[in-house]
Amino acid sequence: MLIGGHAVRGSAAMIHAVDPATGERLEPGFPGATPTDVGQACALAWAAFPAYRETGLEQRAAFLETIADEIVALGDALIERAMRESGLPRPRLEGERGRTCGQLRLFADVVRAGHFLDARIDPAMPDRQPLPRVDLRLRNIAIGPVAVFGASNFPLAFSVAGGDTASALAAGCPVVVKAHNAHPGTSAMIASAVRAAVARSGMPEGVFSMLYGAGNEIGTGLVADAHIKAVGFTGSRSGGLALMKVAAERREPIPVYAEMSSINPVILLPGALAARGEAIGQGFAAALQLGAGQFCTNPGLVLAIEGPDVAAFVKGATEGIEGASPQTMLTPGIHAAYEQGVASFAGHDGVSTVARGAEATGRYQASARLFATDGDRFLRDHALQAEIFGSASLLVRVKDAAALANVLEALEGQLTVSVHMEDSDRETVAQLLPTMEIKAGRLLVNGFGTGVEVSHAMVHGGPYPATSDGRTTSVGTLAIRRFLRPVCYQDMPQPLLPDALRDGNPLHLWRMTDGALSRD
Ligand SMILES: NC(=O)C1=CN([C@@H]2O[C@H](COP(=O)(O)OP(=O)(O)OC[C@H]3O[C@@H](n4cnc5c(N)ncnc54)[C@H](OP(=O)(O)O)[C@@H]3O)[C@@H](O)[C@H]2O)C=CC1
Numbered sequence: 438m439l440i441g442g443h444a445v446r447g448s449a450a451m452i453h454a455v456d457p458a459t460g461e462r463l464e465p466g467f468p469g470a471t472p473t474d475v476g477q478a479c480a481l482a483w484a485a486f487p488a489y490r491e492t493g494l495e496q497r498a499a500f501l502e503t504i505a506d507e508i509v510a511l512g513d514a515l516i517e518r519a520m521r522e523s524g525l526p527r528p529r530l531e532g533e534r535g536r537t538c539g540q541l542r543l544f545a546d547v548v549r550a551g552h553f554l555d556a557r558i559d560p561a562m563p564d565r566q567p568l569p570r571v572d573l574r575l576r577n578i579a580i581g582p583v584a585v586f587g588a589s590n591f592p593l594a595f596s597v598a599g600g601d602t603a604s605a606l607a608a609g610c611p612v613v614v615k616a617h618n619a620h621p622g623t624s625a626m627i628a629s630a631v632r633a634a635v636a637r638s639g640m641p642e643g644v645f646s647m648l649y650g651a652g653n654e655i656g657t658g659l660v661a662d663a664h665i666k667a668v669g670f671t672g673s674r675s676g677g678l679a680l681m682k683v684a685a686e687r688r689e690p691i692p693v694y695a696e697m698s699s700i701n702p703v704i705l706l707p708g709a710l711a712a713r714g715e716a717i718g719q720g721f722a723a724a725l726q727l728g729a730g731q732f733c734t735n736p737g738l739v740l741a742i743e744g745p746d747v748a749a750f751v752k753g754a755t756e757g758i759e760g761a762s763p764q765t766m767l768t769p770g771i772h773a774a775y776e777q778g779v780a781s782f783a784g785h786d787g788v789s790t791v792a793r794g795a796e797a798t799g800r801y802q803a804s805a806r807l808f809a810t811d812g813d814r815f816l817r818d819h820a821l822q823a824e825i826f827g828s829a830s831l832l833v834r835v836k837d838a839a840a841l842a843n844v845l846e847a848l849e850g851q852l853t854v855s856v857h858m859e860d861s862d863r864e865t866v867a868q869l870l871p872t873m874e875i876k877a878g879r880l881l882v883n884g885f886g887t888g889v890e891v892s893h894a895m896v897h898g899g900p901y902p903a904t905s906d907g908r909t910t911s912v913g914t915l916a917i918r919r920f921l922r923p924v925c926y927q928d929m930p931q932p933l934l935p936d937a938l939r940d941g942n943p944l945h946l947w948r949m950t951d952g953a954l955s956r957d
């Protein structure tokens with residue numbers, strides 16, 4: 438583990454990764470943290486907070502870039518270990534390393550630009566009638582130390598130095614990570630890279646810690662610790678809800694940004710089905726099986742208006758599913774949950790199995806499934822909205838556009854909604870669009886939600902249960918907002934103001950002065 442600048446051997450139960458391709462228990466084991474370790478890491482984070490949140494923009498940006506450099510310097514050993522711990526193939530993990538470093542560097546640019554400070558100045562108007570106006574200046578400050586839960590399905594990009602950590606550090610928040618038990622060795626390597634970057638950049642040691650813990654005690658203790666001021670989480674709905682409860686019951690409740698479950702509806706409209714139904718089916722099958730379906734953006738629900746061309750979609754999807762090999766899932770637990778989910782759909786009255794991938798041969802391998810039902814049945818049974826984490830999807834045939842709108846209306850919150858359309862479908866899309874906006878954080882045309890771009894306009898969020906707070910995103914530069922809070926300075930003398938708000942604009946920021954943006 439890493440507690441501040443110190444590599445520490447835990448003294449609680451040992452955690453071993455399992456190679457899901459072979460079932461082999463991987464050495465070394467990583468002993469878990471005790472509640473005392475949690476307290477120490479959080480206290481160090483709190484001690485680092487005053488200095489870290491006021492680091493210069495250039496210094497903080499360089500720190501984020503140094504973390505990326507140190508991760509690259511880990512070399513191939515990182516990829517080898519992550520492959521063994523996750524069962525994910527090399528190209529996927531090399532891509533994920535690129536994304537992890539890319540998002541650290543993107544947040545460095547965000548820090549340098551300084552827009553996240555949202556500096557605003559309403560100058561005093563002493564002669565205003567009937568009352569004078571005071572001088573008001575606003576900037577965002579960091580919220581405080583953040584607890585980050587590494588996700589199992591992205592051992593690099595959503596884990597120890599993933600998007601939550603990058604955005605929290607960019608905001609000026611120290612981070613304490615609860616490593617995911619599925620990839621403790623990968624986590625140790627990344628933590629060592631962050632530790633080296635902390636030392637090289639001269640940051641306070643408590644700016645970053647990482648703890649192991651099996652069972653719920655360490656995660657719960659971390660969220661309950663009074664020094665922690667926000668939480669970033671990607672995982673199951675039950676895990677996210679449990680942590681939200683802990684956070685809400687604290688003496689000082691704190692925000693939990695949990696990304697939990699989404700089935701990402703894909704709407705197939707008649708014009709698109711007539712023009713290219715089979716190709717859409719093929720594209721769908723590829724998206725469904727990407728990464729063994731272990732993406733929260735996986736297309737778990739397909740809504741199609743009944744008609745002769747739905748068969749073309751089914752043909753393309755079936756070929757794509759039946760022609761694919763089974764894939765190894767991330768952990769024995771995730772594999773078991775998938776098998777249980779598909780068994781429950783397969784045995785469900787009124788649900789048929791349309792396509793099934795080749796039989797699995799490996800212990801933790803899974804084969805894809807496409808199930809089908811009708812709109813009335815789907816509306817009657819809420820259980821059919823449950824996420825099956827993996828390559829399983831449910832095709833819901835509805836009789837017309839009105840029935841389609843009813844099904845959409847009945848859905849829970851989502852990360853994405855995709856619509857496949859031609860010009861002839863435009864009227865239907867216009868009618869569905871307001872509901873799509875209410876239901877999801879990202880609306881796609883003629884695409885699938887997998888493969889999230891890390892950029893300025895990305896929203897990887899959505900109403901509950903997609904996330905615990907649909908006002909924000911966990912991917913893209915807007916993610917920094919989760920860890921900021923505005924402070925207004927009224928009639929504060931110039932020497933006491935932060936540089937971001939001083940007259941003369943010493944940081945050369947874009948600032949809003951009396952409602953107008955300028956760098957004056
Ligand atoms: N929508 C999505 O993006 C994802 C969904 N999932 C879903 O989650 C299932 C399990 O996968 P997994 O990744 O392990 O996700 P979990 O939600 O089970 O675990 C994620 C992290 O949260 C911790 N945690 C979970 N529950 C609690 C709790 N009650 N109190 C304190 N800490 C808790 C875990 O620690 P510990 O293990 O030590 O308890 C782990 O570190 C999958 O089968 C899938 O259904 C998974 C990944 C992504």
Ligand SMILES: O=C(O)CCC(=O)C(=O)O
Pocket residue numbers: 588590595671731732733734886887888889890897
């Ligand atoms: O597809 C992506 O890039 C992100 C998906 C994600 O956030 C997840 O699966 O947890």
